[in-house]
Amino acid sequence: MRAFEFSQGSLPLLIIVPHIGTQLTPDVSAGLVPAARALPDTDWHQEKLWQFARAAGASILMANYSRMVIDLDSPPPDGRADSQAISALWPQTMQDGTPNFIPGKAPGGKDREQVFEQIWKPWHQQINKELQRLKAQYGYAQLLDIQSAPSALITSRADITLLTRQGESCPPPVLAAITDVLDKQKHFRYTVDGPQQGGYSLQTARPGDGICALQLIIARHLYMDEKPPYRWLPAKAQQLQPVLTQLIAAYLNGVREWATTPAPH
Numbered sequence: 001m002r003a004f005e006f007s008q009g010s011l012p013l014l015i016i017v018p019h020i021g022t023q024l025t026p027d028v029s030a031g032l033v034p035a036a037r038a039l040p041d042t043d044w045h046q047e048k049l050w051q052f053a054r055a056a057g058a059s060i061l062m063a064n065y066s067r068m069v070i071d072l073d074s075p076p077p078d079g080r081a082d083s084q085a086i087s088a089l090w091p092q093t094m095q096d097g098t099p100n101f102i103p104g105k106a107p108g109g110k111d112r113e114q115v116f117e118q119i120w121k122p123w124h125q126q127i128n129k130e131l132q133r134l135k136a137q138y139g140y141a142q143l144l145d146i147q148s149a150p151s152a153l154i155t156s157r158a159d160i161t162l163l164t165r166q167g168e169s170c171p172p173p174v175l176a177a178i179t180d181v182l183d184k185q186k187h188f189r190y191t192v193d194g195p196q197q198g199g200y201s202l203q204t205a206r207p208g209d210g211i212c213a214l215q216l217i218i219a220r221h222l223y224m225d226e227k228p229p230y231r232w233l234p235a236k237a238q239q240l241q242p243v244l245t246q247l248i249a250a251y252l253n254g255v256r257e258w259a260t261t262p263a264p265h
Helices: 026-031 034-038 051-056 084-089 109-138 172-184 200-204 234-260
Strands: 004-007 013-017 059-063 141-149 160-163 190-192 211-219
Touching: 004 109, 013 109, 013 234, 051 234, 059 109, 084 109, 109 141, 109 200, 141 200, 141 234, 160 172, 172 190, 172 211, 172 234, 200 211, 211 234
Parallel strands: 013 059, 013 141, 141 211, 160 190
Antiparallel strands: 004 059, 160 211
């Protein structure tokens, strides 16, 4: 199992896309209901939307396997068979609550253990490895977790959602630099945190040690058709990408200034 595709860049920024994968294991493929076979929970077209960031020098980590196989942005199981971590890590339903699997056809314990060992663990090992490399090279590192969501499921009706675990993963001056960019543009609505806490990837953040993390959720209607076959809409994407470019620049500049400014005594 090749868990991911990774390209190393020249900036202190690692962008991860945990839900872009479309590969299925044989057991998952055999058990899916017809509606799930279209892979509606995939973060389609992120490789196109963020091509500018790759060209600018960000390191990019993209999943190969579908979140129906394993959700890479969920925490590891805590040892309890009935834990919520189990159902989050190996989703039994799609984002809209529709079951993924034919009754009795969901992969069992042995299959789950295999994909955890061969997909989830290598993914997170690569994240930690790259963040440590960036930290060693630049003195700090920053993670950007890119995800998308169907417009109908975004309760805040925001086009762009920033998640920081209520400020734990991203220092206030850095977040302020980003929201300043978003305040100045007039096309897209945004929100910060709220009831959402952000995914497991944000737990890699250790601002006290110079490692910051931010999760970004983008409404899909901004760049794609939300119905199968989920067409890429380049004209709409071209309206969004300049704002994303400014957001990335603000994140890079904000972390650099925060990390290199001496603390007051």
